[in-house]
Amino acid sequence: MKQITLVTILAAAAIALPLVIGENPYITGILISVLMMAALSSAWNILGGYAGQYSFGHAAYFGAGAYTTMILLTNYSTLNPLICIAVGIIVASIIALITGSIVFRLRGHYFGLASIAVAEIVRLSVLNFDFTGGAQGILLSDVSLWGLDLNSKNPFYYGMLLVLVVTLGITAYLRTSKTGYYLQAIREDQDAASSLGINLSFYKNKSLLISAALTSVLGSLYGLYIRFIDTSAVLDLRLSIEIILTAIIGGVGTLWGPVVGAFLLVPLAEMLRSNLLGDALIKAGLVSETSALGIFLKENLAHAHVLVYGIITVLCILYLPKGILGLFRRAK
Amino acid sequence: MSFLQPLLSGILTGGVYALAGIGMSLVFGVMNISNFAHGDLMMLGMYLAYFAFTLLHIDPYLSLVLIIPTAFLFGYVLEKLFINRVINHPHQNQILLTIGLGLIMSNTALLAFTSDPKILTTSYSSSAFNLPGGISISVPLLLSFLITCVIIAILYIFLSKTTTGMALRATSQNREAAQLMGINVAKMSAIAFGLGTALAATAGALIAPTYYIHPLAGHSFLLKAFTICVLGGLGSVVGAGVGGIIIGVVEAMSSTYLSSDWKDVVVFVLFLAVLLFRPQGLFGKMGGQS
Numbered sequence: 001m002k003q004i005t006l007v008t009i010l011a012a013a014a015i016a017l018p019l020v021i022g023e024n025p026y027i028t029g030i031l032i033s034v035l036m037m038a039a040l041s042s043a044w045n046i047l048g049g050y051a052g053q054y055s056f057g058h059a060a061y062f063g064a065g066a067y068t069t070m071i072l073l074t075n076y077s078t079l080n081p082l083i084c085i086a087v088g089i090i091v092a093s094i095i096a097l098i099t100g101s102i103v104f105r106l107r108g109h110y111f112g113l114a115s116i117a118v119a120e121i122v123r124l125s126v127l128n129f130d131f132t133g134g135a136q137g138i139l140l141s142d143v144s145l146w147g148l149d150l151n152s153k154n155p156f157y158y159g160m161l162l163v164l165v166v167t168l169g170i171t172a173y174l175r176t177s178k179t180g181y182y183l184q185a186i187r188e189d190q191d192a193a194s195s196l197g198i199n200l201s202f203y204k205n206k207s208l209l210i211s212a213a214l215t216s217v218l219g220s221l222y223g224l225y226i227r228f229i230d231t232s233a234v235l236d237l238r239l240s241i242e243i244i245l246t247a248i249i250g251g252v253g254t255l256w257g258p259v260v261g262a263f264l265l266v267p268l269a270e271m272l273r274s275n276l277l278g279d280a281l282i283k284a285g286l287v288s289e290t291s292a293l294g295i296f297l298k299e300n301l302a303h304a305h306v307l308v309y310g311i312i313t314v315l316c317i318l319y320l321p322k323g324i325l326g327l328f329r330r331a332k
Numbered sequence: 333m334s335f336l337q338p339l340l341s342g343i344l345t346g347g348v349y350a351l352a353g354i355g356m357s358l359v360f361g362v363m364n365i366s367n368f369a370h371g372d373l374m375m376l377g378m379y380l381a382y383f384a385f386t387l388l389h390i391d392p393y394l395s396l397v398l399i400i401p402t403a404f405l406f407g408y409v410l411e412k413l414f415i416n417r418v419i420n421h422p423h424q425n426q427i428l429l430t431i432g433l434g435l436i437m438s439n440t441a442l443l444a445f446t447s448d449p450k451i452l453t454t455s456y457s458s459s460a461f462n463l464p465g466g467i468s469i470s471v472p473l474l475l476s477f478l479i480t481c482v483i484i485a486i487l488y489i490f491l492s493k494t495t496t497g498m499a500l501r502a503t504s505q506n507r508e509a510a511q512l513m514g515i516n517v518a519k520m521s522a523i524a525f526g527l528g529t530a531l532a533a534t535a536g537a538l539i540a541p542t543y544y545i546h547p548l549a550g551h552s553f554l555l556k557a558f559t560i561c562v563l564g565g566l567g568s569v570v571g572a573g574v575g576g577i578i579i580g581v582v583e584a585m586s587s588t589y590l591s592s593d594w595k596d597v598v599v600f601v602l603f604l605a606v607l608l609f610r611p612q613g614l615f616g617k618m619g620g621q622s
Contacts, residue, residue, distance in 0.1 A: 054424040102604055106611065109366045109566070112427050113558055114607050117600045120555060124600075128593045237551070241431060248428065304443065310435030317429040318417055 014161055018154050028153040032225065034266045035160035036218055041246035041258030042167040043214035048244065049253035050174060051207045052187025056112050057099070057119030058243050061212040063235035064092040065219025067126060070138040070229055081143060085220040092216030093209055095122065100205040107190070116237065123235040137230025140223070156225040163221065164259075167214050171255055183207055187253070238306070245309060249316055251323030260324055265312075272305035337467050338584040344469070346580020347477040348538050352553060353560030353572035353579075354484065355531030361504035361567030362524035363419060365426045369434035371554030373529050376437060377403060377536025378545045379445060382452050392452060392541050393475055399537050400530045407529025411522040419521065434550070441547035449544040457541055476538040483534060484573060487527075491569065500524060504567060532557075552596065559603040565613025574614060 021027050040062065048054050065088035072084045095118075103114040126132045174180035182203045185193040194200050223229050246265050251257030320327065356370045377399060384395035414433060418426050460468040491497040502510040503520040511517045535553075543549070560579050564571025579599060586598040606613065 054427075056427070102608060106607055109360075109423055109427075110562075110607055110611065112424065113366065113562065114604060116555065117559075117603050117607075121597055121600045121604075124594075124597045128591075128597070241435075244428065304439065306435055307439035307443065310432045310439060313428055313432030313435065314414065317421075317425050317432065318414070321421070321425055 011165070015158075018157055025153055028157055030267060030270050032153060032157050032160055033270070034262050035157070035164050036222065037242070037246055037266050038259040038262035039160060039164040039167050040215060040218055040243050041250070041262055042164065042171060043211045043218070044243045045247050045252065045258050046167075046171055046174065046214075047207045047211040049247060049257070050171075050180060050187065051183040051204055052253075053104070053204060053208070054112055054244070055115045055208070055211075056237075056240050056244070057115040057117075058211075058215055059235050059237065059239040060095055060099070060119040060122040061092040061215040062219035062222070062239060063122065063126065063229075063231070064088060064095055064212075065216030066223035066229045066234040067132060067138070067219075068092075068216075069220040070140055070223045071131065073140055073143065073224075074138060077142070081220075081224055085217055088216045088220045089213045092212045092219075096208050096212035097205070100201075100208050104201055104204045104208075116240075119235070119237065119240060123231050123237075126235060127231050133230070135230070137228060137233070138223075140227040143224055143227070153225075156221060159221050159225075160218070163214065163217055168255065168259070170210060170214075175255065179203065179206065241313075242309065245313055245316075247323075249312065249320075249323055251325030254323070254325045257323050257325045264324075265309075268308070269305045272308055334465060334467060336465065338588040339581060340467060340469060341473065342581035342584030343577055344473040344477040344580070345539075345584065346577035347480040348535050348576075349553075349556060349560055349580050350573045350576025351480050351483065351531055351538070352535035352557045353564065353576045354487070354569050355528040355535070356557045357561045357564065357567055357569055357572040358500075358524055358531070359528035360561060361569070362500055363415070363521045364507075365415065365419065365430070366423070366558070367525075367528065368427055368430040368554065369437060370430075370528070370532050370557050371550030371552070372434040372437040372441075373403070373407070373532035373550070374536035374553050374557075375441065375547065375550035376406075377533030378540045378543070378549060379441065379450075380533060381537035381540040382450055382545050385452055385454070392454065392537055393479060396479070396534060396537055399533050403533035404526040404530040406526075406533075408522050408526035410529065411525035415525055416518060416521055434554075438547050438550060445547060447547060449546045452540045452545060454541055470542065472541040476542075479538060480535075483531075487531075487569070496523065555596075555603075556599065559599055559606075561613075562603060562611075563606050563613055565615045568613065568615040571613050571615030 017031065018028060040058070044055065044058050065085070068088035068091045069081065069084040072079055072087060073081065099115065099118045102118065103111055106114050127135055132138070174183065182193070182198050185196070185198060186200060186203060190200060219234060222234065226233075242265075246261035247258045248261070249265060250259065250261030316323075352370065352374055356367055359365060359367050359370075380399045380402065381392040381395050384390045384398060385392050388395075390398070410433070414429060415426075418429050454472070456471045459471045461471065461474070462468050489497075491501055499510070499515045500520055500523065502513065502515055503517050503524075507517055510520070556579060560572055560575040561567075562575075563578060564573070564575035579602075582602060583595045583599060586595040590598065
């Protein structure tokens with residue numbers, strides 16, 4: 001009962017938030033990024049956290065959604081974006097089924113490596129084909145849906161929020177359903193699960209399909225929102241790693257872990273990218289603006305967010321392998 | 333174009349790939365860890381060779397005398413500080429830790445050396461031997477290949493004849509049994525990681541004269557090194573040697589007969605095919621199939 005109250009309050013706050021902050025594209029933009037990463041990481045969590053199958057290639061499904069939607073809309077501009085999203089799900093599911101049939105026969109090191117290889121094949125193919133725009137990417141001039149103002153950011157805020165809620169809903173349902181118990185049994189001990197009669201390949205593929213479909217919807221939304229995509233934005237290995245890192249920091253295999261991770265990591269990355277952190281240090285008088293360190297911070301901190309991600313990953317694996325939520329669980 | 337030309341240059345490039353693959357395979361064999369920072373360690377080797385050449389005016393091939401011990405020491409310390417703490421953790425934690433270390437290395441390099449690619453041009457960079465039949469062999473590639481052969485020979489003798497080498501192989505075969513026999517497996521892990529780092533850096537230094545030197549250059553080599561290891565059988569040093577040559581030839585052939593844009597795709601498809609049909613690799617002892 002307490003949890004339902006909490007969720008209701010959170011949902012109401014999330015729905016009301018754009019009305020409270022008003023027309024502030026910068027803040028809304030950051031919130032959209034937070035919601036997207038929270039949803040991406042939660043979708044990954046269904047496969048990685050509950051079934052214990054660490055996919056290092058989730059960018060492939062995000063890219064599948066984004067590219068399908070953008071290619072369809074550049075060729076048939078009158079198409080309803082929702083149909084494009086649906087086609088994106090189909091494309092991502094096909095890639096997921098092919099991937100699943102290859103990688104789920106493998107374990108441990110081999111599974112992680114194979115998932116990267118599949119994602120790299122997708123990325124390189126998109127880069128080399130002509131109909132995908134190759135290295136130049138795809139630029140979309142105009143989108144419309146039911147007369148909504150898609151130039152404003154609010155529709156995308158609610159879109160991402162909706163996908164996040166659906167993903168969390170599926171995760172919450174899975175936790176206490178038969179499928180969910182089977183997935184957790186597979187995570188804990190594949191051989192034991194198999195000997196109890198659980199069809200390993202069926203349940204692994206099922207969780208991969210759910211995860212890939214949700215990820216592709218987010219990819220489609222991202223494409224419609226930014227209206228420009230290229231392989232480095234939507235298919236890069238770095239995206240796959242960011243998705244995993246977000247889940248790890250919050251807590252893998254927990255319902256709220258990926259959300260917590262996204263609310264920490266995305267604003268941090270944004271602060272580094274826009275150099276708020278460097279400016280704050282200088283303003284606080286900790287670093288002199290004209291000193292060598294001050295100049296270095298001003299010039300370089302904006303490029304350092306991947307470096308910071310690396311440092312956080314290492315610290316997290318060494319000191320906080322169960323994530324922030326794992327910390328609380330231990331304290332109880 | 334003659335069939336022999338891509339075959340020959342493939343074998344020569346493959347030799348250097350083999351070196352990178354052997355380093356990764358050694359680490360995997362002894363420590364049972366997939367090292368995702370391997371490509372970035374190669375990148376560090378490239379920059380070491382570049383700065384030895386531009387600042388100290390040492391020939392990139394001679395600078396190996398400095399690079400190998402430096403890289404060994406770096407790898408040894410890296411293992412002592414970070415890697416040994418996850419040796420009994422789940423695979424995914426090990427993978428993420430080495431990814432994190434790799435990100436730190438490549439992005440520190442990006443801050444320190446900027447993203448402008450650097451080119452190491454020696455007096456013999458573009459010279460080549462011309463053989464009858466219109467085949468030409470690039471001098472730096474040939475030199476790299478010959479040095480690779482010497483290093484692999486030394487490594488082979490080290491692993492098969494010296495006490496430390498035998499202890500390394502014993503640890504690779506069975507960690508617990510090795511420990512029971514009085515082998516210091518923690519030290520063996522650090523030595524293996526040091527050697528792996530030294531081999532990666534050497535491979536990086538050897539390709540530096542024929543390749544763009546860039547902070548993110550390691551990424552493409554990382555997946556290549558994995559393909560080589562899996563092809564040869566993860567943990568098998570001989571297999572990695574043969575795997576490297578095969579990958580070099582496959583790449584050169586697909587560049588010639590298909591297109592250089594698709595050569596990496598061909599390599600990854602080969603990788604998946606090996607995982608599916610022969611997961612123990614050509615010479616491997618352990619399989620990845622369930």
